[in-house]
C-alpha cells in the first residue's frame with residue numbers, strides 16, 4: 001500500500017477507497033477487526049435502530065447464492081464470480097447500548113490502522129434516529145452512515161426500516177439528523193427509483209456530506225421445480241450483475257450534482273478492478289459487502305492488492321480515477337456512423 005491509493009470522502013481522509021460495507025459479517029467485533037486487519041480504508045459496522053421487529057427479522061433471515069442459471073449453489077468462497085447473494089436480512093441483534101459501546105471501541109481501535117469503524121443507523125422513527133445519532137457522536141464515533149434506502153420497507157413489519165423514495169422526505173430526515181450532529185454524515189439511498197440523482201441532491205442539500213448509492217433491490221426468483229418463490233418471498237438482490245447499474249447512478253449523479261459532491265459506490269463490487277470501475281464512474285470510495293460475506297475477508301486484502309497493482313500499471317493515483325469515464329460519456333447523437341453494423345450481430 002502506498003500514497004497512490006489515498007482518497008477522501010469529503011472531510012474524511014481514507015488511506016484507500018475500499019470500505020467494508022455493512023452486513024452480517026460485521027455484527028461481531030471480531031469481524032470488524034478482521035476487516036481492519038485486511039487493510040481497508042474504513043469499515044461500516046452492521047446497522048441498528050430501535051425496532052424490535054428489525055432485530056427479529058435477523059433471526060428469520062435466510063440467505064442463498066445463485067449461479068448464472070438462477071440455480072442455488074453452495075454458500076462457499078469458491079462460488080463462481082457471477083454468483084450473487086439473494087436474502088432477507090434484519091438488523092444487529094445487539095441492544096443499541098451494546099452496539100454503541102462496541103462501535104465506539106472499534107472506532108478507537110481503527111485509528112491505529114489509519115482507518116475507521118463507521119456507525120450505521122437505519123431509519124425507523126425519525127425522532128429516535130436523531131437521538132441515536134446524537135449518542136453516536138457523544139460516544140466519540142467519528143463518522144455516521146444513515147441508511148434510508150434498505151430494500152425491505154415494503155416487505156418488513158411496518159416501521160422497521162425505510163425505503164425513502166421522495167426527495168422532500170429525504171430533506172426532512174437528513175436536515176433533522178444534520179441538526180443533531182457535527183460529525184461527517186453519509187447518507188445511503190435506494191436504487192429502487194428512477195430518481196436516484198434527485199434523491200442524492202436532496203441528501204446533499206440537507207447537509208449530507210456523502211451519498212452512498214445505491215442500495216440493493218427487491219426481486220422475485222421463481223423456483224421452476226417447486227413453483228414457489230425462492231426462500232418463499234420477495235428477496236433483497238444485487239451483486240455482480242448490478243455493477244453497471246451502480247456505475248450508471250454514480251455517473252448520472254456526478255453529472256447532475258458536480259464533481260465536488262462525494263459519492264460512495266455500493267452494489268456489485270467484488271474486486272479491486274470493480275473498485276476502479278466505480279471510481280471511474282464517479283465514486284471517491286467503494287463499499288463491498290456480500291462478496292466478503294460469501295468469500296471471506298481475504299476478498300478485501302486481495303482487492304486492495306489488485307487495485308494497487310492496477311494503479312501502478314496505469315501510473316495513476318486513486319484520486320485520478322474519480323469520474324474519468326463518467327466525464328467522457330457521450331450522447332448517442334455524438335456517436336459516429338456505423339453503417340449496417342447491426343448485420344454483424346444477428347444469427348448467421
Ligand SMILES: Cc1cc2nc3c(=O)[nH]c(=O)nc-3n(C[C@H](O)[C@H](O)[C@H](O)COP(=O)(O)O)c2cc1C
Nearest residue numbers: 021022023047089147239266267268269288289290
Ligand atoms: C446479508 C446482507 C445484510 C446487509 N445488511 C446491511 C445493513 O445492516 N446495513 C446496511 O446499510 N446495508 C446492509 N446491507 C447492504 C450492503 O451494505 C450493500 O449495500 C449491498 O449488499 C450491495 O453491495 P454488495 O454488492 O457489495 O453486497 C446488507 C447486505 C446483505 C447482502
